[in-house]
Amino acid sequence: MSRLVVVSNRLADPRKPAAGGLAVALGETLKKTGGLWFGWSGKVVEDGTPGEGELRVNQAGSVTLAELDLSQEDHDAYYRGYANGVLWPVFHYRLDLAHFEAGHLGGYRRVNQLFARKLFPLLKRDDIVWIHDYHLIPLAAELRAMGCEARIGFFLHIPLPPPPILTAIPSHEWLMRALFAYDLVGFQNHADLQHFAQYVQAEATAEPVGPNQFRAFNRTVHANAFPIGIDVAEFQRLGQAKEARDTYESTKAEYSRRRLLIGVDRLDYSKGLPQRIRAFRELLRLYPENRHSATLLQIASPSREDVEAYGDIQRELESLCGSINGDFGDFDWMPIRYIHRTVARRRLPGLYRACAVALVTPLRDGMNLVAKEFVAAQDEDDPGVLVLSRFAGAAEQMKQALIINPYDTHGAAQMIQQALQMSQSERRERHAALMENIRQFDVHWWCREFLDTLRSSRAAPVEG
Numbered sequence: 001m002s003r004l005v006v007v008s009n010r011l012a013d014p015r016k017p018a019a020g021g022l023a024v025a026l027g028e029t030l031k032k033t034g035g036l037w038f039g040w041s042g043k044v045v046e047d048g049t050p051g052e053g054e055l056r057v058n059q060a061g062s063v064t065l066a067e068l069d070l071s072q073e074d075h076d077a078y079y080r081g082y083a084n085g086v087l088w089p090v091f092h093y094r095l096d097l098a099h100f101e102a103g104h105l106g107g108y109r110r111v112n113q114l115f116a117r118k119l120f121p122l123l124k125r126d127d128i129v130w131i132h133d134y135h136l137i138p139l140a141a142e143l144r145a146m147g148c149e150a151r152i153g154f155f156l157h158i159p160l161p162p163p164p165i166l167t168a169i170p171s172h173e174w175l176m177r178a179l180f181a182y183d184l185v186g187f188q189n190h191a192d193l194q195h196f197a198q199y200v201q202a203e204a205t206a207e208p209v210g211p212n213q214f215r216a217f218n219r220t221v222h223a224n225a226f227p228i229g230i231d232v233a234e235f236q237r238l239g240q241a242k243e244a245r246d247t248y249e250s251t252k253a254e255y256s257r258r259r260l261l262i263g264v265d266r267l268d269y270s271k272g273l274p275q276r277i278r279a280f281r282e283l284l285r286l287y288p289e290n291r292h293s294a295t296l297l298q299i300a301s302p303s304r305e306d307v308e309a310y311g312d313i314q315r316e317l318e319s320l321c322g323s324i325n326g327d328f329g330d331f332d333w334m335p336i337r338y339i340h341r342t343v344a345r346r347r348l349p350g351l352y353r354a355c356a357v358a359l360v361t362p363l364r365d366g367m368n369l370v371a372k373e374f375v376a377a378q379d380e381d382d383p384g385v386l387v388l389s390r391f392a393g394a395a396e397q398m399k400q401a402l403i404i405n406p407y408d409t410h411g412a413a414q415m416i417q418q419a420l421q422m423s424q425s426e427r428r429e430r431h432a433a434l435m436e437n438i439r440q441f442d443v444h445w446w447c448r449e450f451l452d453t454l455r456s457s458r459a460a461p462v463e464g
């Protein structure tokens with residue numbers, strides 16, 4: 001079997017349990033093929049030269065880890081400026097939050113060139129290369145320019161917006177053309193795949209030349225939807241370990257007379273946190289029986305705090321939670337427990353299991369793995385209910401969740417009430433169907449499906 005080479009912005013050590021399902025799944029395939037994982041080390045060198053960075057190569061069992069440092073200037077332009085200041089907001093339909101600065105695009109290109117320069121000498125001719133996410137869209141084009149002929153696939157973890165939004169990015173033609181350097185491009189769901197097809201047909205006059213094959217810029221690329229899953233078995237094992245069981249017991253004991261609702265998100269404007277909090281306030285207003293009895297536990301783990309829009313969302317959230325607790329709270333009950341910290345992964349399954357309802361209500365999300373983790377952590381006899389935004393990629397698969405529109409505060413509050421009142425038999429039925437789906441389409445399925453498709457896709461240059 002060919003060696004697998006994984007490239008992602010950040011490197012995760014697949015041996016560490018905190019790494020999560022993706023690193024575990026990729027780690028398994030890397031181990032089997034004696035593979036290589038290449039990415040940024042996480043280290044920023046303050047007085048480093050732009051376009052340069054030290055590469056360290058280490059062995060972790062049979063897997064080689066290659067970590068690259070970045071200069072401060074590159075990091076600011078590539079990561080903070082372009083990836084998180086342009087691509088993240090636009091791909092999440094937030095043109096209002098995008099800052100287009102020419103220097104940032106330059107830095108994005110420079111770092112992709114640096115990645116290619118450092119990676120290319122490590123590649124073997126028959127390697128299978130799998131590049132991940134929006135930070136590295138032009139990487140295959142840079143590798144091809146150096147003469148790389150390996151099979152290269154790309155997976156976009158975040159949504160791809162439709163052409164009217166995508167075309168607002170200056171240099172969108174350059175960005176989208178870069179996708180044609182891949183043999184296979186994967187999206188989270190069929191809606192995103194459709195957006196890709198619409199874009200390349202309208203803007204690049206690419207013709208579909210077969211099922212999910214598009215030809216333009218002298219190359220043919222295969223594209224398809226590969227919805228990512230979680231490692232269900234690993235997450236359930238984590239749920240049976242002591243730390244998760246202790247967390248379950250202590251949470252249950254503390255809230256013995258209350259119903260708990262839970263939200264677990266990176267503190268990101270795409271996750272619809274203020275909308276969720278407002279829906280919870282509407283629940284308390286519309287259905288007063290929930291006062292004193294329902295508590296929302298919102299874990300918002302700190303994220304990208306050096307990007308301006310993230311500070312704004314944090315302040316908005318703090319003020320909203322404060323005003324609801326002030327308006328509705330009492331000596332013996334606070335409606336919202338807002339935790340702006342990262343909770344240890346080992347505790348998460350216990351927390352999920354102690355909760356009657358999960359609120360997964362992003363305004364836009366590639367997939368959303370919290371929705372799947374919540375389902376996997378439930379007790380199958382007495383499971384909690386998932387309330388899920390129609391704008392999460394997960395909604396395409398998880399049809400037995402209660403699907404809401406996060407912009408509709410009133411409608412969302414009604415749905416949360418329905419979740420709190422759902423009979424045990426209906427909860428069981430919905431949970432069993434959701435469980436079947438997340439088991440079948442777990443992260444190992446995703447990995448196999450993408451790599452099998454990549455092995456059989458070859459993007460031949462157009463003749464003549």
Ligand code: GDG
Pocket residue numbers: 020157158228264265266299300301341342343344345346348365366367368369370373
């Ligand atoms: C991107 C796409 C897509 C969250 N808070 C804590 C914590 N988490 C963990 C969750 C879950 C993961 O982080 C979040 O995954 P999501 O899928 O919700 O979101 P993104 O980070 O935005 O990921 C997304 C994903 O890529 C995969 O393709 O689904 O759409 O945006 O695993 O549990 N973990 C711990 N403490 C926390 O406080 N330990």
